[in-house]
Amino acid sequence: MNFDLEEKLRPYIVADDLNDAIKLVESHLSSYQDTPFPQIIGRDILLLTEDLLNYLDRFIGTLERKMNLQSLYGEMNGFYINYDLWFVDCFGYDFIGTSDDRDWLADFEDEHASTQRFIIKGFEDIQLLYKDHFEQGRGKIERQENAAEICDYAVILRLQELFRATFKLAAEQNKSWATLPIFVTAHDYELIYRIN
Numbered sequence: 001m002n003f004d005l006e007e008k009l010r011p012y013i014v015a016d017d018l019n020d021a022i023k024l025v026e027s028h029l030s031s032y033q034d035t036p037f038p039q040i041i042g043r044d045i046l047l048l049t050e051d052l053l054n055y056l057d058r059f060i061g062t063l064e065r066k067m068n069l070q071s072l073y074g075e076m077n078g079f080y081i082n083y084d085l086w087f088v089d090c091f092g093y094d095f096i097g098t099s100d101d102r103d104w105l106a107d108f109e110d111e112h113a114s115t116q117r118f119i120i121k122g123f124e125d126i127q128l129l130y131k132d133h134f135e136q137g138r139g140k141i142e143r144q145e146n147a148a149e150i151c152d153y154a155v156i157l158r159l160q161e162l163f164r165a166t167f168k169l170a171a172e173q174n175k176s177w178a179t180l181p182i183f184v185t186a187h188d189y190e191l192i193y194r195i196n
Contacts, residue, residue, distance in 0.1 A: 002149040006191055009153060013193050014099070018161050025153045032147035036129050040154045045122045045162050052166040053173075055118045056090070060177045063092040063112060069180065071096040073105050076120070076159050076186035080152055083130040086120035088159070089113065096181050099192045105183070123155065156186045160193040167195045 005028060012021035026041045056072075063069050073091045092112040097104035130148065138144040163184045170178035181196045 001189070002146070002153070005150060005153060006189075009157075009191060013160075013191060018157060018164060018193070022154070022157050022161070025150060025157060029147065029150045029154060032143065032150065035144050035147035036132075037147040037151040039129065040123070040126050040151055040158075043123075044158050045120060046165055047122055048120070048162055049165045049169055052118060052162060053169055053175075055116075056166065056170070056177070057175065059090055059114050059116075060092070060180070064177075067092060067109075067112060068094050069177075070094050072180055072182040073108075074118075074159075074163060074182060074184045075105075076156070078187040079120075079127075079155060080130055080148070081134065083127045083134070086123065086127060087117035088120065089117055097183070099183060099194050102190060102192065120159070123158075126151070126155070152186075152189075153191070156189060156191060159186065160184050163193070164195055 005025070008024060009021050012018070012024065029038050029041060032038055060069065060072070069092050071093045073093070074088050075091070076088050077086065079086045091105070091108045091114070093104075093108060095104075129151075133139055133144065133148050139148065163182060167178055167182065179196055181194060183192050183194050185192045
């Protein structure tokens, strides 16, 4: 993790300014052209917006039959070491926590967790970069590792961008859940983005 970069990103996330957060990360990453990680610059996964909308529609519909749903949490797996499959698990809560304190996110009932994962598609070549990075021992090269850590934030921000676009589409379609608060990040990261 690049804690200095995360601290620079936090005000953007709090201010719901993902676009400038992405620009900041891509600016940092562009100075690592001697590594393969700048391949992610300018790319997104917004092609998954409709798929994520349908996934959330099914998941939330199931939850609303079981509980008084007040908030959601979407967490991407530890993608930087699990490069074979990138996915998101979702969780429902009958209360609303805060972005400042992650502890409440672990306070969910098993029956309020998604039973199916939402598979991230569109970054398969980036997944291969991580695979090569770890399997070839490139993480021991400081410059390579720095680039990989910056790329981590690009992946997370693009995931958060996808959720933002999905909730916007849900609002346009008058989905009842479009105003639910949802918190989005990746496993082991504290850069939590809140929608609503």
